[in-house]
Amino acid sequence: MSSIVCIPDSGCHPCAVKTMDYGNATLAANLLNRLQSELNASARSVAGLRRSAHITDNLVSFHWLRAPEQIKFKLAVIVYRALHGTARLATTPRC
Helix, strand or coil: CCCCCCCCCCCCCCHHHHHHHHHHHHHHHHHHHHHHHHHHHHHHHHHHCCCCCHHHHHHHHHCCCHHHHHHHHHHHHHHHHHHHHCCCCCCCCCC
């Protein structure tokens, strides 16, 4: 990843920004793949399946969302709660 910080209207080179965006996208894709792999392993463990077994049908039967869908859902819940005043404050102790 590039360590260039661009300030608007500073004449930052577009190639550096593209490289940084590509690096961030690649990192995000790798993290999503790892997260999805962990979710699949958990579903296989719960269902008692072998590693080579297909997992999609079990994810559906467990009513589990895939990794990108979970992230979008969680973000939507956070935004909804923030807009409706029911969001948990960061200073609230979690017990």
